[in-house]
Amino acid sequence: GAVVSQHPSWVICKSGTSVKIECRSLDFQATTMFWYRQFPKQSLMLMATSNEGSKATYEQGVEKDKFLINHASLTLSTLTVTSAHPEDSSFYICSATQQGGWTEAFFGQGTRLTVV
Amino acid sequence: GEDVEQSLFLSVREGDSSVINCTYTDSSSTYLYWYKQEPGAGLQLLTYIFSNMDMKQDQRLTVLLNKKDKHLSLRIADTQTGDSAIYFCAESGGSYIPTFGRGTSLIVHP
Numbered sequence: 675g676a677v678v679s680q681h682p683s684w685v686i687c688k689s690g691t692s693v694k695i696e697c698r699s700l701d702f703q704a705t706t707m708f709w710y711r712q713f714p715k716q717s718l719m720l721m722a723t724s725n726e727g728s729k730a731t732y733e734q735g736v737e738k739d740k741f742l743i744n745h746a747s748l749t750l751s752t753l754t755v756t757s758a759h760p761e762d763s764s765f766y767i768c769s770a771t772q773q774g775g776w777t778e779a780f781f782g783q784g785t786r787l788t789v790v
Numbered sequence: 791g792e793d794v795e796q797s798l799f800l801s802v803r804e805g806d807s808s809v810i811n812c813t814y815t816d817s818s819s820t821y822l823y824w825y826k827q828e829p830g831a832g833l834q835l836l837t838y839i840f841s842n843m844d845m846k847q848d849q850r851l852t853v854l855l856n857k858k859d860k861h862l863s864l865r866i867a868d869t870q871t872g873d874s875a876i877y878f879c880a881e882s883g884g885s886y887i888p889t890f891g892r893g894t895s896l897i898v899h900p
Contacts, residue, residue: 781832
């Protein structure tokens with residue numbers, strides 16, 4: 675299947691700083707990318723959906739000013755956690771789809787964010 | 791209650807069959823999925839089934855769907871230690887964006 679790569683795999687940052695997570699589709703053009711957050715022993719919670727070249731659509735309860743999503747190209751989407759706090763520590767996963775229809779979506783390996 | 795529910799843990803002996811169960815509430819679900827997540831990794835789509843099907847088999851994997859009861863199961867035949875992971879059930883309707891369950895941790899012991 676197609677490959678979606680996230681970078682970094684893990685990051686530790688100080689409280690109050692910002693951190694950027696990249697999601698790349700390596701061998702296909704991703705018209706839509708999704709960002710999820712996963713707490714330990716919890717399910718994946720969809721944070722936002724982003725289409726290339728347009729503003730992301732955020733799920734209810736997700737602060738768009740805190741979790742900045744950019745999908746400037748068909749192969750790259752970024753999630754920036756601004757002014758991070760310890761409660762933002764989580765596992766963030768992106769997925770990307772080329773043609774829509776979920777069976778064509780592929781997941782990145784995830785990024786473990788720890789805010790100290 | 792949650793939209794997609796799964797038991798949190800399942801322990802089986804190597805070589806036995808594993809059956810992971812899932813229930814969902816959305817009667818308009820179109821697709822139902824099973825994903826596998828290994829430690830520290832993203833999700834891998836194992837298999838999916840359309841809502842108008844009641845069974846799908848793919849090598850060691852068998853998916854059964856009871857649409858009336860909104861019950862989905864994943865059977866893994868001849869379970870191996872490499873099958874140890876978290877298995878997520880998910881369903882989606884017209885938007886194609888799935889709702890995930892909390893995941894079932896499958897532990898395979900010798």
